[in-house]
Amino acid sequence: MSAFSFGxxxxxxxxxxSGMLLRYTFRRLLMLIPVSISISVVIFMIVHLLPGDxxxxxxxxxxxxxxxxxLATKYGLDRPLxxxxxxxMGNMFRGDFGQAIVLRRPVSDLIMQxxxxxxxxxxxxxxxSSVVGMTLGTISAVVRNPxxxxxxxxxxxxxxxxPGFWLALLLILLFSVTLGWLPVSGAKTWSALVLPVLTIGFxxxxxxxxxxxxxxxxxxxxDFVTLLHAKGLSRSAILFRHLLPHxxxxxxxxxxxxxxxILGGAVTAEFVFGRPGLGSLLIRALGQRDFPVIQGSMxxxxxxxMLGTLIGDILQAAxxxxxxxxxx
Amino acid sequence: MSxxxxxxxxxxxxxAVKPLSGVSFSLDKGxxxxxxxESGSGKSLTAMTIMGLLPLIxxxxxxxxxxxxxxxxxxxxxxxxxxxxGGRIGLITQNPMTSLDPLRKIGPQVDVVARxxxxxxxxxxxxxxxxxxxxxxxxxxxxxxxxxxxxxxGGMKQRIVIAMALAADPDLLIADxxxxxxxxxxxxxxxxxxxxxxxxxxxxxxxxxxDMSVVAQTCDKVVVMYAGRAIERGAVSAIFDRPRHxxxxxxxGCIPRGLTVTEPLKSIEGTVPSVAHYPSGCPFHPRCPRAExxxxxxxxxFVQDRDSAAACHFAMAAAQ
Amino acid sequence: xxxxxxDALDRLGIGRAFxxxxxxxxxxxxxxxxxxALTAPWITPFDYAAQQLGNSxxxxxxxxxxxxxxxxxxxxxxxxxxARTSLSVSATAxxxSVTVGMTLGAAAGYIxxxxxxxxxTVVDLTWSFPDILLALIFVAIIGPGLTSTMFAIAIAYLxxxxxxxRAQIVRLKRETFIExxxxxxxxxxxxxxxxxxxxAIAPVIVAAMLAxxxxxxxxxxxxxxxxxxxxxxxxxxxxxxxxxxxxFLAPWVIIFPGLVVAMTVIAVNLFGDELIRALDIRDRLRxx
Numbered sequence: 001m002s003a004f005s006f007g008x009x010x011x012x013x014x015x016x017x018s019g020m021l022l023r024y025t026f027r028r029l030l031m032l033i034p035v036s037i038s039i040s041v042v043i044f045m046i047v048h049l050l051p052g053d054x055x056x057x058x059x060x061x062x063x064x065x066x067x068x069x070x071l072a073t074k075y076g077l078d079r080p081l082x083x084x085x086x087x088x089m090g091n092m093f094r095g096d097f098g099q100a101i102v103l104r105r106p107v108s109d110l111i112m113q114x115x116x117x118x119x120x121x122x123x124x125x126x127x128x129s130s131v132v133g134m135t136l137g138t139i140s141a142v143v144r145n146p147x148x149x150x151x152x153x154x155x156x157x158x159x160x161x162x163p164g165f166w167l168a169l170l171l172i173l174l175f176s177v178t179l180g181w182l183p184v185s186g187a188k189t190w191s192a193l194v195l196p197v198l199t200i201g202f203x204x205x206x207x208x209x210x211x212x213x214x215x216x217x218x219x220x221x222x223d224f225v226t227l228l229h230a231k232g233l234s235r236s237a238i239l240f241r242h243l244l245p246h247x248x249x250x251x252x253x254x255x256x257x258x259x260x261x262i263l264g265g266a267v268t269a270e271f272v273f274g275r276p277g278l279g280s281l282l283i284r285a286l287g288q289r290d291f292p293v294i295q296g297s298m299x300x301x302x303x304x305x306m307l308g309t310l311i312g313d314i315l316q317a318a319x320x321x322x323x324x325x326x327x328x
Numbered sequence: 329m330s331x332x333x334x335x336x337x338x339x340x341x342x343x344a345v346k347p348l349s350g351v352s353f354s355l356d357k358g359x360x361x362x363x364x365x366e367s368g369s370g371k372s373l374t375a376m377t378i379m380g381l382l383p384l385i386x387x388x389x390x391x392x393x394x395x396x397x398x399x400x401x402x403x404x405x406x407x408x409x410x411x412x413x414g415g416r417i418g419l420i421t422q423n424p425m426t427s428l429d430p431l432r433k434i435g436p437q438v439d440v441v442a443r444x445x446x447x448x449x450x451x452x453x454x455x456x457x458x459x460x461x462x463x464x465x466x467x468x469x470x471x472x473x474x475x476x477x478x479x480x481x482g483g484m485k486q487r488i489v490i491a492m493a494l495a496a497d498p499d500l501l502i503a504d505x506x507x508x509x510x511x512x513x514x515x516x517x518x519x520x521x522x523x524x525x526x527x528x529x530x531x532x533x534x535x536x537x538x539d540m541s542v543v544a545q546t547c548d549k550v551v552v553m554y555a556g557r558a559i560e561r562g563a564v565s566a567i568f569d570r571p572r573h574x575x576x577x578x579x580x581g582c583i584p585r586g587l588t589v590t591e592p593l594k595s596i597e598g599t600v601p602s603v604a605h606y607p608s609g610c611p612f613h614p615r616c617p618r619a620e621x622x623x624x625x626x627x628x629x630f631v632q633d634r635d636s637a638a639a640c641h642f643a644m645a646a647a648q
Numbered sequence: 649x650x651x652x653x654x655d656a657l658d659r660l661g662i663g664r665a666f667x668x669x670x671x672x673x674x675x676x677x678x679x680x681x682x683x684x685a686l687t688a689p690w691i692t693p694f695d696y697a698a699q700q701l702g703n704s705x706x707x708x709x710x711x712x713x714x715x716x717x718x719x720x721x722x723x724x725x726x727x728x729x730x731a732r733t734s735l736s737v738s739a740t741a742x743x744x745s746v747t748v749g750m751t752l753g754a755a756a757g758y759i760x761x762x763x764x765x766x767x768x769t770v771v772d773l774t775w776s777f778p779d780i781l782l783a784l785i786f787v788a789i790i791g792p793g794l795t796s797t798m799f800a801i802a803i804a805y806l807x808x809x810x811x812x813x814r815a816q817i818v819r820l821k822r823e824t825f826i827e828x829x830x831x832x833x834x835x836x837x838x839x840x841x842x843x844x845x846x847x848a849i850a851p852v853i854v855a856a857m858l859a860x861x862x863x864x865x866x867x868x869x870x871x872x873x874x875x876x877x878x879x880x881x882x883x884x885x886x887x888x889x890x891x892x893x894x895x896f897l898a899p900w901v902i903i904f905p906g907l908v909v910a911m912t913v914i915a916v917n918l919f920g921d922e923l924i925r926a927l928d929i930r931d932r933l934r935x936x
Contacts, residue, residue, distance in 0.1 A: 038773055042785065049789050161913040163865045165872050166888065166906035173899055223426040229381055230421075231441050231492060232414030242429050249431075260778030267780060271873060272892075283873050286787055294788050301781055320431055321476040 020324045024317045028310055039302045040092075044085050046298075047291050058291055060101050092299065098292035102285075107296040110281060115300070118277040122266050122304075124193060125200035126255070129262070132201065133208025134244075134251060140209065141216035142239065152209060159206020164265050168199040168272040196273050200265035204258075211254045215247035249320050256312015260305040267301075332357045332397055332500055332532045333378070339391035340377055346390070347603045348373055351558045352630075353551040357499070360526060360533040362543035362564070364579065365553035368600045371536045372422075374553070375504045378534075379419055380409040397499065415445035418493030420503040424485035424510070428477040434488050435473030441495035460491050464521065483514035487521070494525065501526075502534045507542075519546060541583045544568055552576045555601050555611035562636025572631075572638040575612045610640065618642060664926035671922035674915040681912060685731040694722035696729045696882050705898040715900040717891065727905055729882040734909075737794055737877075738863030741801035746856050748802070749809025756810070757817030767810065775807035779866055784875070792875040800870070801863040808859065812852055854923050861916030868909050884909050 047058065059071055072078065079087075091098070097107035140152035175182045175195060183192045219225065220243065228238045255262075267279030274280070278297050285293035317323045333355040340348035348370045355361045363371050373387075380401065382388055394401040396412070404412075413419075421427050428437060438460065439453040448456060454473070461469030464487045477485060486506060493501055503522060507515035523546055526533050535547060543550050543564060550567050552560040552575065560573040571577045578596045598615035601607055607614055613623035622641055631643040665671045684691065693711065699719040708715040714723035752771070756764040774782065783800030790796035870876035871885020879886065884905040891901035 035773060039777075046785065046788050157914060157917060158910075161861070161865075161917055162910045163868055163872075163906065163913075165869060166902070166909065169888065169892065169895065169902050169906065172895065173902075177896055177899075223421055223423055224429050226381065226384065227419065227421055227427050227489065227492070228429070229384060230379055230413055230419035232410045232412070232444055233440070234410060242432075245431055260781060264778040264780035267784075268869065282784065283875070286784060286873075286875055287792070289791075291788070298781070298785065298788075302777075305777065305781075322430060322478050325478070 021314070021318055024324050025314050028313050032306055032310060036302075036306060039306075040089060040299065041085065043295050043298050043302065044088055046295060048081065050291075058098065058101070060104075092296075097296035097299075100285075100293045101290045102288045103290070103293070107292050110293060111278070111296055111300055114277050114281045114297075117275060118266060118270070118279065121193065121196055121200070121269065121275065121277060122262060125197045125204065125266065125269075126262055128197050129201040129204025129208055130251070130255065133205040134212045134247070136205065137209035137212025137247070138216060138239075138244065141213045141220075152213070156206040156210045159203045159209075162202070164199055164203060164268045165272050167202055168195065168269060171195045171198060172272075192273070192275070196266075196269040196275060199269045199272070200262060203265060204255075204262060207254060207258065208251055211251050212247045215250045216243055219243055219246040245319065249316055252312055252315050252319065256309050256316070259308030259312065260301075263301055263304055263308075330357050331355070331395070332359075333534070334395040335374075335378070335392070336395070337392035338374070338377065338389065338394065338402075340373060340382065340387055341390045342382075342385060342387040345603050346556070346606075347387075348377070348556045349391070351392070351551075351553070351556075353549070353558060353561050355500075355532055355534065355549065357532055358526070358530050359549060360523075360535060360547045362547035362550040363534060363536045363553060364538065364540060364543055364550060366538055366600045368602070369553040370556040371538075371553055372504050373556075375419065375502050375534070375536055378502060379413060379417065380404065380406070381413075411445070414441050414492075414498070415496045416498050417500045417502060418496075418498040420486075420489050420493050420501065420506045422505040422508050424482050424489055427489050428485060430477050432476070433474055434477055434480070438488065438491045438495050441492055445496035457491065457495065460495060461487075464491055464494075466491075482510050483517065486510060486514075486518055490518075490521070490525075494529070497529070498531070500532045500534070502536070504536045505538070506535075508538075522546075540579050544583070552579065555606050556603070557611055557639070559612065559640070560636065560638040561630075566635035570633075570636070572633070572636065572643045573612075573640045574616050574618055576638070665919060665922040667926075668922055670918055671926075674918035674922070677911065677915040678919060681731060681915075682735065684728055685735050688728050688732045692722075692725035692728050694725045696721065696725040697880050698722075705894060705901075707898075708900055714904045715898065717887070717898065717901045718894050723887075723901060723904055726882045726887055727884070727908055730884040730887060730905060731908070731912075733794070733877055733881060733883045734864050734867055734912075735860075737798055737867050738801060738860045741798040741863055742805060742856050742860045744798070745802040745805045745859070746809050746852060749806045750813045750852060752806075753810040753813030754817055757814035757821070764814070768814070771807045771810045774803055775811075779804035779862070780869065783866060783870055787870070787875045792878060794877050794881070797867050797870050797876045801866055804866065805859040805863070808855055809852060812855055816851065850927050854920055854927065857916060857923070858920045861913040861920070864909060864913055864916075868905075 055068055055072055059068060074087075074091075095108050097111065099105070100107050100110055103110060136152055136155070140149055172195065182194050183189065225238065225242070228242055233241075263279075266277065267283065269275070270277040270279040271283050278300055281293065282297040282301070285291075285297065331354060335354070336352050338348060338351040339346065351370070351374060353361065353363075363374060365371050376382055376385070377387075377389060378394055378396075378401070383406075389402045392402065396417070401409070401412070428434060435454065435457055438457040439450070442448045442453045442456050443450070446453075458469045458473055461472060466472055466484065466487055472480075472484075477488075480488070490506075501522075506522065507518050510518060519542065522533065522535070525531060535542070537543060547564050550561065550564050551558050552567075552573065554575050560567065560571070560576045567576060568580060571580050575596075582596070596615060601611065601614070607624070608627075609625045610616070610619070610623045610628050613619040616623065620641070626641070628639045628641045628643075630637040630639050633644070666675050693713070699721055700716065701719065703712075703716055704718050706712055706716040708723075712722050712724065714727065716722055717726070752767055756767040779800070782804050783797070786796040786800040786803070790799065867876055867883070868885035868888070871883040871887075872889045874886070874889055877883035877886045879890075887905045888902045891898065891905075894901055
């Protein structure tokens with residue numbers, strides 16, 4: 001990067017900030033193309049890697065030969081694999097995910113039915129772990145109290161080691177069985193969301209708290225912070241306007257990287273709490289070996305992971321001008 | 329002339345170590361004072377102490393006083409100190425590369441000082457900043473205003489740091505090695521700029537440096553520091569004509585003179601003692617060419633002679 | 649020979665990791681757990697598969713210290729045999745992962761160029777994917793069971809070892825003693841195996857240990873979904889899965905296996921931390 005030379009013209013260097021961000025977003029979108037192709041190939045290949053005729057995996061046992069014929073034509077199963085892939089992808093793009101074998105309904109219906117539940121749960125868990133995690137991390141970095149520090153460190157260790165499903169079961173034992181405060185399972189009321197969100201959030205909180213803490217402690221020793229104090233800014237102004245934005249960059253990075261991890265937590269939570277959602281749909285389909293459903297729901301989850309990563313990257317670039325420019 | 333800053337017998341502790349003790353000097357309005365010493369001599373710590381930033385590094389003032397324009401700073405509460413910082417005392421730090429918040433545009437980083445201390449609104453502060461940047465010979469200040477720190481060169485960034493220090497029209501400017509991190513050619517420009525500002529704005533300047541030649545060119549007064557103590561102070565002319573402390577003599581001996589090398593440059597034997605192991609008596613005695621027994625046991629007190637004072641047992645003898 | 653073995657242990661920081669109290673407790677727990685897993689057939693108080701239908705869902709007490717499950721099987725014996733399953737599956741999977749990952753990483757780092765780009769692109773792809781989803785893809789292809797669990801764990805952590813080894817090799821390649829060896833005329837393969845890999849191994853071992861901990865969680869989770877170990881194989885995850893139906897009646901069937909999983913993973917992490925400190929490799933682990 002060329003340095004600004006003394007007496008040089010400034011206007012050549014002045015860039016429209018939002019234009020730069022748009023260009024960055026576009027580049028990121030382009031980079032997603034090869035990734036999404038590879039993932040869709042892997043998911044497409046699942047059916048073909050199984051022993052036997054793929055059509056057996058896509059249709060009910062004992063279907064009429066006509067039905068088999070129709071499906072074979074639809075997917076072009078007699079044509080080369082690469083053609084089949086494009087046919088399959090074309091169907092997906094049109095929203096045609098095939099017919100569920102066990103549930104005997106279009107897969108797209110099943111997905112649309114389950115998606116809102118997953119989005120609600122994932123979104124709430126995401127917000128919950130970000131807010132609580134950053135708060136805890138900030139407190140542990142700002143308040144210099146050895147007991148509090150130990151508590152937060154212990155919490156971080158537990159959050160990254162205790163299996164999510166076990167935590168969920170313990171929560172059910174405590175709040176539903178022993179105390180009777182919250183429903184064991186289901187998705188009929190808002191209170192049914194509390195335990196699943198806690199389950200997913202627990203690990204997320206620990207992660208966010210750790211990253212926030214480390215980032216705050218690192219940035220606090222930077223020269224510019226000394227100068228902020230020298231300008232006469234108050235401690236809280238420095239914390240909220242300068243230190244926390246710096247901590248936010250790595251937090252967003254880690255959350256974007258771990259978006260799938262929250263999804264994984266959602267899969268677990270949906271399963272344990274018997275909630276509808278993409279995760280429980282997938283697990284059930286895996287148990288029943290219902291391949292159109294497996295493919296469809298996996299594609300949706302993969303899409304969610306990619307979108308999450310993309311949004312994380314864009315947010316990061318929006319917050320840090322150096323990232324926007326480094327990718328020029 | 330009236331006194332703007334008077335530091336008297338200042339001592340500082342960080343935990344159990346005492347990195348600063350017995351530091352005294354004074355500065356009149358419109359004057360420039362140089363604080364010189366090797367790294368680790370306590371120069372920057374002195375600046376931090378005057379700025380009231382010791383709590384940031386877990387330090388506290390143990391002895392002495394800091395009088396600024398007639399009021400005592402040594403025991404000033406934080407809220408009152410906050411009004412002085414940036415408002416009446418501006419600080420310029422060593423490394424412009426890391427002195428600005430990299431996530432924010434530079435203009436608003438300067439604005440905030442005027443908004444905070446002069447109560448200006450957003451628009452007025454912005455106009456003021458642009459004008460100030462122009463005063464600091466920054467080309468096209470109105471566009472520079474919207475740049476991020478990483479888009480500027482080191483010399484430019486240092487001008488922004490200076491702008492932040494000046495934004496609220498302070499009375500006193502403390503510049504802690506303002507040119508050390510810059511290219512040699514830029515160094516001269518920044519020093520020139522600072523001196524012009526001092527004259528134009530009737531500022532008092534404390535210039536912290538390890539470079540005796542910079543002091544000789546720019547300052548009215550000088551304090552020489554060694555191992556957390558002031559060891560010689562006085563008018564620049566007096567100190568350079570008749571340096572009486574052996575350490576000052578050695579420092580002056582280190583300045584290259586002219587372009588023709590007639591004699592090899594002198595260097596000082598040994599190294600600066602670390603904070604944990606300050607020598608007893610006169611801190612310089614292990615490296616001093618003329619040390620005697622008394623130097624290892626008795627801390628010397630200042631001996632005044634006309635325009636300068638030196639803390640050396642043989643200060644009068646040296647002046648002869 | 650014996651002295652050399654101790655020497656090697658010391659170079660791996662094992663001794664120093666045990667010297668702190670946290671290291672001693674966590675390391676001691678792991679040593680005992682491994683010993684229990686190895687000697688399981690001789691130390692379990694009951695046959696792990698023996699059903700006593702008259703004594704189902706018995707609370708912890710005597711003679712069933714941790715109680716019995718819905719079929720009257722002894723929970724303690726099943727937890728002990730579960731350790732065997734869990735540890736061996738996770739360790740084998742990570743073993744495969746380390747071997748393949750180090751080979752790929754070393755080759756990528758050493759050869760560089762297009763090959764390196766290709767390997768790292770594929771590896772990064774698996775990295776960006778949540779391990780549970782990777783595991784589920786394997787379950788979809790191979791079917792539920794320990795084999796797909798093992799493959800899933802191996803693939804999920806492959807990226808980590810590939811990147812770690814590659815980073816080490818690239819770093820070491822720049823260092824002078826390698827240059828000196830090259831100047832002395834050594835063959836590339838010889839340099840890689842004799843000089844580069846031994847230097848890269850310490851961080852990999854620590855990362856592998858931490859990964860075994862994560863693998864245990866993944867194995868338990870798949871087992872819990874009913875997609876991992878299939879009955880009658882005793883597995884911590886599967887035990888808890890069948891226990892959910894009994895959650896109200898016999899919570900101990902779920903509490904104890906989960907507690908052991910949590911304690912194991914916590915011990916692995918704590919001991920791993922001590923190893924990192926003893927070997928002073930925090931920066932190298934972070935750099936990937």
